[in-house]
Amino acid sequence: xxxxxxxxxxxxxxxxxxxxxxxxxxxxxxxxxxxxxxxxxxxxxxxxxxxxxxxxxxxxxxxxxxxxxxxxxxxxxxxxxxxxxxxxxxxxxxxxxxxxxxxxxxxxxxxxxxxxxxxxxxxxxxxxxxxxxxxxxxxxxxxxxxxxxxxxxxxxxxxxxxxxxxxxxxxxxxxxxxxxxxxxxxxxxxxxxxxxxxxxxxxxxxxxxxxxxxxxxxxxxxxxxxxxxxxxxxxxxxxxxxxxxxxxxxxxxxxxxxxxxxxxx
Amino acid sequence: xxxxxxxxxxxxxxxxxxxxxxxxxxxxxxxxxxxxxxxxxxxxxxxxxxxxxxxxxxxxxxxxxxxxxxxxxxxxxxxxxxxxxxxxxxxxxxxxxxxxxxxxxxxxxxxxxxxxxxxxxxxxxxxxxxxxxxxxxxxxxxxxxxxxxxxxxxxxxxxxxxxxxxxxxxxxxxxxxxxxxxxxxxxxxxxxxxxxxxxxxxxxxxxxxxxxxxxxxxxxxxxxxxxxxxxxxxxxxxxxxxxxxxxxxxxxxxxxxxxxxxxxxxxxxxxxx
Numbered sequence: 001x002x003x004x005x006x007x008x009x010x011x012x013x014x015x016x017x018x019x020x021x022x023x024x025x026x027x028x029x030x031x032x033x034x035x036x037x038x039x040x041x042x043x044x045x046x047x048x049x050x051x052x053x054x055x056x057x058x059x060x061x062x063x064x065x066x067x068x069x070x071x072x073x074x075x076x077x078x079x080x081x082x083x084x085x086x087x088x089x090x091x092x093x094x095x096x097x098x099x100x101x102x103x104x105x106x107x108x109x110x111x112x113x114x115x116x117x118x119x120x121x122x123x124x125x126x127x128x129x130x131x132x133x134x135x136x137x138x139x140x141x142x143x144x145x146x147x148x149x150x151x152x153x154x155x156x157x158x159x160x161x162x163x164x165x166x167x168x169x170x171x172x173x174x175x176x177x178x179x180x181x182x183x184x185x186x187x188x189x190x191x192x193x194x195x196x197x198x199x200x201x202x203x204x205x206x207x208x209x210x211x212x213x214x215x216x217x218x219x220x221x222x223x224x225x226x227x228x229x230x231x232x233x234x235x236x237x238x239x240x241x242x243x244x245x246x247x248x249x250x251x252x253x254x255x256x257x258x259x260x261x262x263x264x265x
Numbered sequence: 266x267x268x269x270x271x272x273x274x275x276x277x278x279x280x281x282x283x284x285x286x287x288x289x290x291x292x293x294x295x296x297x298x299x300x301x302x303x304x305x306x307x308x309x310x311x312x313x314x315x316x317x318x319x320x321x322x323x324x325x326x327x328x329x330x331x332x333x334x335x336x337x338x339x340x341x342x343x344x345x346x347x348x349x350x351x352x353x354x355x356x357x358x359x360x361x362x363x364x365x366x367x368x369x370x371x372x373x374x375x376x377x378x379x380x381x382x383x384x385x386x387x388x389x390x391x392x393x394x395x396x397x398x399x400x401x402x403x404x405x406x407x408x409x410x411x412x413x414x415x416x417x418x419x420x421x422x423x424x425x426x427x428x429x430x431x432x433x434x435x436x437x438x439x440x441x442x443x444x445x446x447x448x449x450x451x452x453x454x455x456x457x458x459x460x461x462x463x464x465x466x467x468x469x470x471x472x473x474x475x476x477x478x479x480x481x482x483x484x485x486x487x488x489x490x491x492x493x494x495x496x497x498x499x500x501x502x503x504x505x506x507x508x509x510x511x512x513x514x515x516x517x518x519x520x521x522x523x524x525x526x527x528x529x530x531x532x533x534x535x536x537x538x
Contacts, residue, residue: 039414047410055407079307086304122523124487126331127516134331148363189445214399250395
Protein backbone atom coordinates (compact mmCIF):
# COMPACT_ATOMS: atom_id res chain seq x y z
CA UNK A 1 0.00 0.00 0.00
CA UNK A 2 2.76 2.40 0.89
CA UNK A 3 4.05 2.89 -2.65
CA UNK A 4 0.64 4.26 -3.65
CA UNK A 5 1.04 7.25 -1.33
CA UNK A 6 2.23 10.48 -2.95
CA UNK A 7 6.01 10.96 -2.72
CA UNK A 8 7.23 13.06 0.22
CA UNK A 9 8.92 16.39 -0.28
CA UNK A 10 12.71 15.96 -0.18
CA UNK A 11 14.29 17.53 2.90
CA UNK A 12 17.53 19.44 2.95
CA UNK A 13 20.18 18.38 5.53
CA UNK A 14 19.63 21.73 7.27
CA UNK A 15 15.95 20.97 7.76
CA UNK A 16 16.72 17.48 9.02
CA UNK A 17 19.26 18.87 11.50
CA UNK A 18 16.73 21.46 12.65
CA UNK A 19 14.02 18.83 13.12
CA UNK A 20 16.36 16.60 15.12
CA UNK A 21 17.35 19.56 17.31
CA UNK A 22 13.69 20.41 17.97
CA UNK A 23 12.88 16.77 18.73
CA UNK A 24 15.80 16.55 21.18
CA UNK A 25 14.79 19.79 22.89
CA UNK A 26 11.21 18.60 23.32
CA UNK A 27 12.40 15.21 24.54
CA UNK A 28 14.72 16.86 27.06
CA UNK A 29 11.85 19.05 28.26
CA UNK A 30 9.66 16.01 28.82
CA UNK A 31 12.37 13.99 30.56
CA UNK A 32 13.07 16.94 32.85
CA UNK A 33 9.35 17.30 33.55
CA UNK A 34 8.61 13.68 34.32
CA UNK A 35 11.78 13.15 36.34
CA UNK A 36 11.43 16.18 38.57
CA UNK A 37 7.69 16.18 39.15
CA UNK A 38 7.05 14.40 42.41
CA UNK A 39 3.65 12.87 42.70
CA UNK A 40 3.14 10.83 45.85
CA UNK A 41 1.14 8.07 44.17
CA UNK A 42 0.54 6.23 47.42
CA UNK A 43 -1.07 9.27 49.00
CA UNK A 44 -3.04 10.15 45.86
CA UNK A 45 -4.44 6.62 45.67
CA UNK A 46 -5.13 6.58 49.39
CA UNK A 47 -6.99 9.91 49.29
CA UNK A 48 -8.85 8.88 46.16
CA UNK A 49 -10.19 5.64 47.61
CA UNK A 50 -11.28 7.36 50.81
CA UNK A 51 -12.69 10.51 49.16
CA UNK A 52 -14.29 9.77 45.85
CA UNK A 53 -17.43 8.15 47.24
CA UNK A 54 -17.81 11.08 49.65
CA UNK A 55 -17.02 14.03 47.40
CA UNK A 56 -18.70 13.05 44.13
CA UNK A 57 -22.14 11.96 45.43
CA UNK A 58 -22.32 15.07 47.62
CA UNK A 59 -21.30 17.25 44.71
CA UNK A 60 -24.13 15.84 42.63
CA UNK A 61 -26.72 16.33 45.38
CA UNK A 62 -26.67 20.13 45.71
CA UNK A 63 -27.84 21.75 48.92
CA UNK A 64 -31.06 23.38 47.70
CA UNK A 65 -31.63 25.05 51.06
CA UNK A 66 -28.88 27.55 50.25
CA UNK A 67 -30.00 28.17 46.67
CA UNK A 68 -31.32 31.67 47.47
CA UNK A 69 -28.11 32.75 49.13
CA UNK A 70 -26.00 31.36 46.29
CA UNK A 71 -28.08 33.12 43.63
CA UNK A 72 -27.76 36.39 45.57
CA UNK A 73 -23.98 36.07 45.62
CA UNK A 74 -23.98 35.16 41.92
CA UNK A 75 -25.87 38.39 41.20
CA UNK A 76 -23.22 40.31 43.12
CA UNK A 77 -20.63 38.51 40.99
CA UNK A 78 -22.37 39.63 37.81
CA UNK A 79 -22.42 43.23 39.11
CA UNK A 80 -18.69 43.04 39.78
CA UNK A 81 -18.08 41.71 36.28
CA UNK A 82 -20.36 44.35 34.76
CA UNK A 83 -18.83 47.35 36.52
CA UNK A 84 -15.34 45.97 35.88
CA UNK A 85 -15.82 45.30 32.16
CA UNK A 86 -17.55 48.64 31.59
CA UNK A 87 -14.65 50.45 33.22
CA UNK A 88 -12.24 48.36 31.12
CA UNK A 89 -14.19 49.04 27.92
CA UNK A 90 -13.68 52.77 28.53
CA UNK A 91 -10.10 52.58 29.85
CA UNK A 92 -9.06 50.45 26.88
CA UNK A 93 -10.10 53.07 24.29
CA UNK A 94 -7.21 55.52 24.82
CA UNK A 95 -4.76 52.61 25.22
CA UNK A 96 -6.09 51.04 22.03
CA UNK A 97 -5.55 54.28 20.14
CA UNK A 98 -2.06 54.53 21.62
CA UNK A 99 -1.18 51.01 20.49
CA UNK A 100 -2.53 51.37 16.92
CA UNK A 101 0.21 52.40 14.50
CA UNK A 102 -2.11 54.20 12.06
CA UNK A 103 -3.49 56.39 14.87
CA UNK A 104 -0.21 57.55 16.42
CA UNK A 105 2.09 57.38 13.36
CA UNK A 106 4.84 56.94 15.87
CA UNK A 107 6.61 53.63 16.21
CA UNK A 108 7.94 54.46 19.67
CA UNK A 109 4.53 55.38 21.15
CA UNK A 110 2.87 52.34 19.60
CA UNK A 111 5.50 49.95 20.94
CA UNK A 112 5.16 51.61 24.33
CA UNK A 113 1.36 51.15 24.23
CA UNK A 114 1.70 47.51 23.17
CA UNK A 115 4.15 46.88 26.02
CA UNK A 116 1.77 48.37 28.59
CA UNK A 117 -1.07 46.23 27.27
CA UNK A 118 0.85 42.96 27.23
CA UNK A 119 2.29 43.77 30.65
CA UNK A 120 -1.22 44.15 32.04
CA UNK A 121 -2.38 40.97 30.30
CA UNK A 122 0.31 38.88 31.99
CA UNK A 123 -1.34 39.21 35.41
CA UNK A 124 -4.02 36.63 36.16
CA UNK A 125 -7.12 38.42 37.55
CA UNK A 126 -6.87 36.70 40.89
CA UNK A 127 -3.30 37.98 41.38
CA UNK A 128 -4.52 41.50 40.64
CA UNK A 129 -7.33 40.84 43.11
CA UNK A 130 -4.74 39.97 45.77
CA UNK A 131 -2.96 43.26 45.09
CA UNK A 132 -6.19 45.25 45.30
CA UNK A 133 -7.37 43.44 48.42
CA UNK A 134 -4.11 44.57 50.01
CA UNK A 135 -4.71 48.11 48.73
CA UNK A 136 -8.42 48.76 49.35
CA UNK A 137 -9.38 45.97 51.73
CA UNK A 138 -11.49 42.84 51.18
CA UNK A 139 -14.51 44.36 49.40
CA UNK A 140 -16.27 43.85 46.05
CA UNK A 141 -14.58 47.10 45.04
CA UNK A 142 -11.24 45.28 44.99
CA UNK A 143 -12.85 42.75 42.65
CA UNK A 144 -14.11 45.46 40.33
CA UNK A 145 -10.66 47.04 40.16
CA UNK A 146 -9.06 43.67 39.44
CA UNK A 147 -11.52 42.93 36.63
CA UNK A 148 -11.21 46.44 35.22
CA UNK A 149 -7.41 46.38 35.08
CA UNK A 150 -7.22 42.74 33.94
CA UNK A 151 -9.67 43.27 31.07
CA UNK A 152 -8.05 46.47 29.88
CA UNK A 153 -5.02 44.53 28.63
CA UNK A 154 -6.97 42.24 26.34
CA UNK A 155 -9.54 44.83 25.24
CA UNK A 156 -6.85 47.38 24.46
CA UNK A 157 -5.03 44.87 22.27
CA UNK A 158 -8.23 43.91 20.42
CA UNK A 159 -9.22 47.59 20.02
CA UNK A 160 -5.79 48.37 18.59
CA UNK A 161 -6.20 45.53 16.07
CA UNK A 162 -9.62 46.86 15.05
CA UNK A 163 -8.22 50.37 14.65
CA UNK A 164 -5.34 49.10 12.54
CA UNK A 165 -7.75 47.38 10.18
CA UNK A 166 -10.06 50.35 9.49
CA UNK A 167 -10.47 51.89 6.06
CA UNK A 168 -7.99 54.80 6.09
CA UNK A 169 -9.30 56.14 2.76
CA UNK A 170 -12.20 57.69 4.65
CA UNK A 171 -9.82 59.42 7.02
CA UNK A 172 -7.60 60.65 4.18
CA UNK A 173 -10.59 61.95 2.23
CA UNK A 174 -11.71 63.89 5.29
CA UNK A 175 -8.21 65.28 5.82
CA UNK A 176 -8.10 66.36 2.17
CA UNK A 177 -11.41 68.15 2.65
CA UNK A 178 -10.03 70.09 5.59
CA UNK A 179 -11.60 68.27 8.52
CA UNK A 180 -9.85 68.80 11.82
CA UNK A 181 -8.68 65.99 14.11
CA UNK A 182 -11.83 65.95 16.24
CA UNK A 183 -14.09 65.84 13.19
CA UNK A 184 -12.06 62.98 11.71
CA UNK A 185 -12.29 61.16 15.03
CA UNK A 186 -16.06 61.42 15.35
CA UNK A 187 -17.09 61.07 11.71
CA UNK A 188 -14.29 59.04 10.19
CA UNK A 189 -12.93 56.65 12.79
CA UNK A 190 -15.53 56.04 15.50
CA UNK A 191 -18.40 55.00 13.18
CA UNK A 192 -16.10 52.35 11.69
CA UNK A 193 -15.01 50.81 14.97
CA UNK A 194 -18.07 51.11 17.24
CA UNK A 195 -19.65 47.73 16.34
CA UNK A 196 -16.41 45.80 16.85
CA UNK A 197 -15.56 47.69 20.03
CA UNK A 198 -18.98 46.88 21.47
CA UNK A 199 -18.78 43.28 20.37
CA UNK A 200 -15.39 42.80 22.02
CA UNK A 201 -16.56 44.56 25.19
CA UNK A 202 -19.53 42.19 25.44
CA UNK A 203 -17.26 39.21 24.76
CA UNK A 204 -14.96 40.39 27.52
CA UNK A 205 -17.94 40.73 29.89
CA UNK A 206 -18.65 37.05 29.20
CA UNK A 207 -15.08 36.17 30.22
CA UNK A 208 -15.24 38.50 33.21
CA UNK A 209 -18.32 36.79 34.63
CA UNK A 210 -16.31 33.57 34.60
CA UNK A 211 -13.23 35.27 36.06
CA UNK A 212 -15.09 37.11 38.81
CA UNK A 213 -16.66 33.91 40.17
CA UNK A 214 -13.30 33.08 41.76
CA UNK A 215 -12.19 36.52 42.96
CA UNK A 216 -14.03 36.06 46.25
CA UNK A 217 -11.58 33.32 47.09
CA UNK A 218 -9.04 35.99 48.08
CA UNK A 219 -11.74 38.22 49.60
CA UNK A 220 -12.68 40.35 46.61
CA UNK A 221 -16.43 39.73 46.82
CA UNK A 222 -18.92 37.65 44.89
CA UNK A 223 -19.62 33.94 44.84
CA UNK A 224 -15.94 33.09 45.36
CA UNK A 225 -16.39 33.88 49.04
CA UNK A 226 -18.87 30.99 49.26
CA UNK A 227 -16.48 28.73 47.34
CA UNK A 228 -13.84 29.54 49.95
CA UNK A 229 -16.10 28.67 52.89
CA UNK A 230 -17.56 25.56 51.27
CA UNK A 231 -14.03 24.36 50.50
CA UNK A 232 -12.63 25.16 53.96
CA UNK A 233 -15.48 23.24 55.60
CA UNK A 234 -15.33 20.44 53.00
CA UNK A 235 -19.02 21.10 52.45
CA UNK A 236 -19.46 19.46 49.05
CA UNK A 237 -23.28 19.80 49.00
CA UNK A 238 -22.89 23.58 49.09
CA UNK A 239 -20.15 23.34 46.49
CA UNK A 240 -22.53 21.39 44.25
CA UNK A 241 -25.13 24.14 44.54
CA UNK A 242 -22.55 26.85 43.79
CA UNK A 243 -21.28 24.91 40.80
CA UNK A 244 -24.80 24.39 39.44
CA UNK A 245 -25.60 28.11 39.67
CA UNK A 246 -22.29 29.07 38.03
CA UNK A 247 -22.82 26.63 35.16
CA UNK A 248 -26.39 27.81 34.51
CA UNK A 249 -25.64 31.54 34.76
CA UNK A 250 -22.45 31.37 32.69
CA UNK A 251 -24.23 29.35 29.99
CA UNK A 252 -27.10 31.84 29.82
CA UNK A 253 -24.69 34.77 29.60
CA UNK A 254 -22.64 33.01 26.90
CA UNK A 255 -25.71 32.44 24.75
CA UNK A 256 -27.07 35.96 25.32
CA UNK A 257 -23.70 37.51 24.49
CA UNK A 258 -23.27 35.41 21.34
CA UNK A 259 -26.77 36.43 20.23
CA UNK A 260 -26.19 40.16 20.86
CA UNK A 261 -22.77 40.08 19.18
CA UNK A 262 -24.25 38.47 16.07
CA UNK A 263 -26.82 41.26 15.96
CA UNK A 264 -24.22 44.02 16.32
CA UNK A 265 -21.53 42.97 13.83
CA UNK B 266 -25.00 52.86 4.46
CA UNK B 267 -23.05 55.50 2.59
CA UNK B 268 -23.14 53.44 -0.60
CA UNK B 269 -26.87 53.13 -0.45
CA UNK B 270 -27.24 56.87 -0.21
CA UNK B 271 -25.10 57.39 -3.29
CA UNK B 272 -27.10 54.99 -5.42
CA UNK B 273 -30.81 55.66 -5.01
CA UNK B 274 -32.82 52.65 -6.06
CA UNK B 275 -36.49 51.77 -6.33
CA UNK B 276 -36.33 50.24 -2.89
CA UNK B 277 -34.93 53.29 -1.25
CA UNK B 278 -38.16 53.97 0.62
CA UNK B 279 -37.89 50.64 2.30
CA UNK B 280 -34.56 51.58 3.86
CA UNK B 281 -35.40 55.20 4.54
CA UNK B 282 -36.74 54.73 8.08
CA UNK B 283 -33.45 53.18 9.17
CA UNK B 284 -31.60 56.30 8.17
CA UNK B 285 -33.88 58.70 9.99
CA UNK B 286 -31.62 60.38 12.52
CA UNK B 287 -34.08 60.75 15.38
CA UNK B 288 -34.74 57.04 15.48
CA UNK B 289 -31.06 56.18 15.53
CA UNK B 290 -30.48 58.82 18.15
CA UNK B 291 -33.37 57.57 20.28
CA UNK B 292 -32.05 54.02 20.03
CA UNK B 293 -28.51 54.99 20.97
CA UNK B 294 -29.74 57.14 23.87
CA UNK B 295 -31.91 54.29 25.10
CA UNK B 296 -28.98 51.84 25.02
CA UNK B 297 -26.79 54.41 26.74
CA UNK B 298 -29.31 54.91 29.53
CA UNK B 299 -29.81 51.17 30.00
CA UNK B 300 -26.03 50.73 30.32
CA UNK B 301 -25.83 53.68 32.73
CA UNK B 302 -28.74 52.38 34.79
CA UNK B 303 -27.11 48.97 35.18
CA UNK B 304 -23.84 50.63 36.13
CA UNK B 305 -25.45 52.72 38.87
CA UNK B 306 -27.49 49.75 40.04
CA UNK B 307 -24.48 47.44 40.17
CA UNK B 308 -22.31 50.03 41.91
CA UNK B 309 -25.04 50.37 44.51
CA UNK B 310 -25.35 46.61 44.93
CA UNK B 311 -21.62 46.09 45.29
CA UNK B 312 -21.27 49.09 47.61
CA UNK B 313 -19.00 51.13 45.38
CA UNK B 314 -19.13 54.87 45.21
CA UNK B 315 -16.84 57.56 44.02
CA UNK B 316 -15.80 58.44 47.54
CA UNK B 317 -14.49 54.88 47.79
CA UNK B 318 -12.66 55.26 44.52
CA UNK B 319 -10.96 58.48 45.60
CA UNK B 320 -10.19 56.96 48.98
CA UNK B 321 -8.87 53.83 47.26
CA UNK B 322 -6.66 55.82 44.93
CA UNK B 323 -5.24 57.88 47.77
CA UNK B 324 -4.48 54.60 49.50
CA UNK B 325 -2.52 53.39 46.50
CA UNK B 326 0.49 55.04 48.10
CA UNK B 327 0.09 52.77 51.11
CA UNK B 328 0.04 49.67 48.94
CA UNK B 329 3.63 50.40 47.97
CA UNK B 330 4.61 50.75 51.63
CA UNK B 331 3.07 47.34 52.23
CA UNK B 332 4.39 45.54 49.16
CA UNK B 333 7.90 46.96 49.26
CA UNK B 334 10.70 46.37 50.10
CA UNK B 335 10.81 43.07 48.27
CA UNK B 336 11.70 39.98 50.23
CA UNK B 337 14.41 38.15 48.29
CA UNK B 338 14.67 35.26 50.77
CA UNK B 339 11.63 33.78 49.08
CA UNK B 340 13.34 33.63 45.66
CA UNK B 341 14.88 30.16 46.17
CA UNK B 342 11.64 28.36 47.04
CA UNK B 343 9.82 30.53 44.49
CA UNK B 344 11.94 29.14 41.64
CA UNK B 345 11.53 25.54 42.86
CA UNK B 346 7.79 25.99 42.95
CA UNK B 347 7.81 27.83 39.64
CA UNK B 348 9.37 24.82 37.92
CA UNK B 349 6.72 22.65 39.56
CA UNK B 350 4.08 24.95 38.05
CA UNK B 351 5.67 24.63 34.62
CA UNK B 352 5.81 20.84 34.93
CA UNK B 353 2.13 20.76 35.83
CA UNK B 354 1.30 22.90 32.81
CA UNK B 355 3.43 20.76 30.48
CA UNK B 356 1.90 17.47 31.63
CA UNK B 357 -1.67 18.77 31.58
CA UNK B 358 -1.26 20.35 28.13
CA UNK B 359 0.29 17.19 26.71
CA UNK B 360 -2.48 14.92 27.89
CA UNK B 361 -5.25 17.30 26.88
CA UNK B 362 -3.82 17.70 23.37
CA UNK B 363 -3.75 13.91 23.04
CA UNK B 364 -7.25 13.33 24.40
CA UNK B 365 -8.72 16.25 22.48
CA UNK B 366 -8.09 14.54 19.11
CA UNK B 367 -10.91 11.97 19.42
CA UNK B 368 -13.08 14.39 21.41
CA UNK B 369 -12.89 17.17 18.85
CA UNK B 370 -13.58 14.72 16.00
CA UNK B 371 -16.72 13.62 17.87
CA UNK B 372 -17.72 17.26 18.39
CA UNK B 373 -17.40 18.23 14.70
CA UNK B 374 -20.63 17.83 12.74
CA UNK B 375 -18.92 17.17 9.42
CA UNK B 376 -17.09 14.14 10.85
CA UNK B 377 -19.64 12.79 13.32
CA UNK B 378 -22.89 12.19 11.51
CA UNK B 379 -24.53 10.67 14.57
CA UNK B 380 -26.71 13.44 16.01
CA UNK B 381 -26.75 12.04 19.54
CA UNK B 382 -22.98 11.52 19.87
CA UNK B 383 -22.25 14.96 18.39
CA UNK B 384 -24.61 16.82 20.69
CA UNK B 385 -23.64 14.89 23.82
CA UNK B 386 -19.93 15.61 23.26
CA UNK B 387 -20.65 19.27 22.50
CA UNK B 388 -22.84 19.72 25.56
CA UNK B 389 -20.31 18.03 27.86
CA UNK B 390 -17.51 20.24 26.57
CA UNK B 391 -19.66 23.38 26.86
CA UNK B 392 -20.48 22.55 30.47
CA UNK B 393 -16.81 21.84 31.23
CA UNK B 394 -15.85 25.22 29.83
CA UNK B 395 -18.22 27.08 32.14
CA UNK B 396 -16.52 25.75 35.29
CA UNK B 397 -13.83 28.17 36.48
CA UNK B 398 -10.33 26.69 36.82
CA UNK B 399 -10.23 27.34 40.56
CA UNK B 400 -13.47 25.44 41.14
CA UNK B 401 -12.12 22.46 39.20
CA UNK B 402 -8.97 22.63 41.31
CA UNK B 403 -11.02 22.76 44.51
CA UNK B 404 -12.93 19.65 43.49
CA UNK B 405 -9.89 17.63 42.42
CA UNK B 406 -7.86 18.71 45.42
CA UNK B 407 -10.83 17.55 47.47
CA UNK B 408 -10.70 14.17 45.79
CA UNK B 409 -6.94 13.60 45.42
CA UNK B 410 -5.69 15.60 48.40
CA UNK B 411 -3.47 18.69 48.26
CA UNK B 412 -0.55 18.43 45.89
CA UNK B 413 0.42 18.40 42.27
CA UNK B 414 -1.77 15.55 41.05
CA UNK B 415 -5.11 17.24 41.78
CA UNK B 416 -3.79 20.34 40.05
CA UNK B 417 -2.75 18.42 36.94
CA UNK B 418 -6.15 16.74 36.65
CA UNK B 419 -7.91 20.12 37.08
CA UNK B 420 -5.70 21.75 34.41
CA UNK B 421 -6.27 18.78 32.11
CA UNK B 422 -10.07 19.08 32.33
CA UNK B 423 -9.89 22.87 32.07
CA UNK B 424 -7.76 22.89 28.94
CA UNK B 425 -9.65 19.99 27.38
CA UNK B 426 -12.81 22.14 27.30
CA UNK B 427 -11.05 25.07 25.63
CA UNK B 428 -9.10 22.95 23.13
CA UNK B 429 -12.13 20.85 22.17
CA UNK B 430 -14.04 23.98 21.21
CA UNK B 431 -11.19 25.56 19.22
CA UNK B 432 -10.21 22.38 17.39
CA UNK B 433 -13.71 21.12 16.63
CA UNK B 434 -14.46 24.53 15.11
CA UNK B 435 -11.31 24.25 13.00
CA UNK B 436 -12.34 20.77 11.85
CA UNK B 437 -15.78 22.06 10.94
CA UNK B 438 -14.25 24.72 8.72
CA UNK B 439 -12.01 22.41 6.65
CA UNK B 440 -12.44 21.66 2.98
CA UNK B 441 -14.43 18.41 2.87
CA UNK B 442 -13.70 17.64 -0.79
CA UNK B 443 -10.42 15.75 -0.23
CA UNK B 444 -12.14 13.70 2.47
CA UNK B 445 -15.06 12.87 0.17
CA UNK B 446 -12.70 12.00 -2.67
CA UNK B 447 -10.82 9.62 -0.37
CA UNK B 448 -14.02 8.00 0.85
CA UNK B 449 -15.17 7.59 -2.76
CA UNK B 450 -11.93 5.85 -3.68
CA UNK B 451 -12.33 3.42 -0.81
CA UNK B 452 -10.46 4.86 2.17
CA UNK B 453 -11.82 3.86 5.56
CA UNK B 454 -12.68 6.37 8.27
CA UNK B 455 -9.26 6.26 9.95
CA UNK B 456 -7.46 6.75 6.62
CA UNK B 457 -9.79 9.58 5.62
CA UNK B 458 -9.10 11.35 8.92
CA UNK B 459 -5.35 10.72 8.87
CA UNK B 460 -4.79 11.83 5.26
CA UNK B 461 -7.81 14.07 4.61
CA UNK B 462 -8.49 15.91 7.88
CA UNK B 463 -5.21 15.87 9.81
CA UNK B 464 -3.03 17.69 7.22
CA UNK B 465 -5.61 20.47 6.98
CA UNK B 466 -5.80 21.17 10.70
CA UNK B 467 -2.16 20.51 11.65
CA UNK B 468 -0.95 24.16 11.80
CA UNK B 469 -3.97 25.29 13.84
CA UNK B 470 -3.73 22.22 16.05
CA UNK B 471 -0.11 22.98 16.95
CA UNK B 472 -0.82 26.65 17.42
CA UNK B 473 -3.81 26.01 19.69
CA UNK B 474 -1.81 23.49 21.72
CA UNK B 475 0.82 26.12 22.41
CA UNK B 476 -1.91 28.63 23.21
CA UNK B 477 -3.42 26.21 25.71
CA UNK B 478 0.02 25.72 27.23
CA UNK B 479 0.19 29.51 27.75
CA UNK B 480 -3.25 29.46 29.37
CA UNK B 481 -2.22 26.50 31.51
CA UNK B 482 0.88 28.27 32.83
CA UNK B 483 -1.30 31.14 33.96
CA UNK B 484 -4.04 28.85 35.30
CA UNK B 485 -1.56 26.65 37.18
CA UNK B 486 -0.41 29.75 39.06
CA UNK B 487 -4.01 30.45 39.98
CA UNK B 488 -5.04 26.95 41.03
CA UNK B 489 -2.05 26.78 43.34
CA UNK B 490 -3.96 29.23 45.52
CA UNK B 491 -6.33 26.44 46.57
CA UNK B 492 -3.53 24.01 47.39
CA UNK B 493 -2.99 22.37 44.03
CA UNK B 494 0.79 22.76 44.13
CA UNK B 495 3.12 25.09 42.30
CA UNK B 496 4.02 28.71 42.87
CA UNK B 497 0.43 29.71 43.56
CA UNK B 498 0.47 27.67 46.75
CA UNK B 499 3.57 29.50 47.94
CA UNK B 500 1.91 32.81 47.05
CA UNK B 501 -1.22 31.95 49.01
CA UNK B 502 0.86 30.90 52.05
CA UNK B 503 2.74 34.20 52.08
CA UNK B 504 -0.51 36.09 51.49
CA UNK B 505 -2.23 34.46 54.46
CA UNK B 506 0.78 35.30 56.67
CA UNK B 507 0.43 38.95 55.50
CA UNK B 508 4.01 38.66 54.27
CA UNK B 509 3.44 41.24 51.54
CA UNK B 510 7.08 41.78 50.57
CA UNK B 511 7.32 38.10 49.66
CA UNK B 512 3.93 38.28 47.89
CA UNK B 513 5.21 41.06 45.64
CA UNK B 514 8.45 39.20 44.92
CA UNK B 515 6.53 36.08 43.88
CA UNK B 516 4.17 38.15 41.74
CA UNK B 517 7.12 39.73 39.93
CA UNK B 518 8.63 36.28 39.29
CA UNK B 519 5.28 35.04 37.92
CA UNK B 520 4.96 38.15 35.78
CA UNK B 521 8.40 37.71 34.25
CA UNK B 522 7.86 34.04 33.48
CA UNK B 523 4.39 34.52 32.00
CA UNK B 524 5.71 37.27 29.71
CA UNK B 525 8.70 35.13 28.70
CA UNK B 526 6.58 32.07 27.89
CA UNK B 527 4.02 34.10 25.98
CA UNK B 528 6.79 35.71 23.97
CA UNK B 529 8.40 32.36 23.05
CA UNK B 530 5.11 30.68 22.31
CA UNK B 531 3.96 33.66 20.28
CA UNK B 532 7.12 33.52 18.15
CA UNK B 533 6.69 29.77 17.56
CA UNK B 534 3.04 30.24 16.64
CA UNK B 535 3.90 33.04 14.21
CA UNK B 536 6.43 30.74 12.56
CA UNK B 537 3.90 27.91 12.25
CA UNK B 538 0.90 29.77 10.87
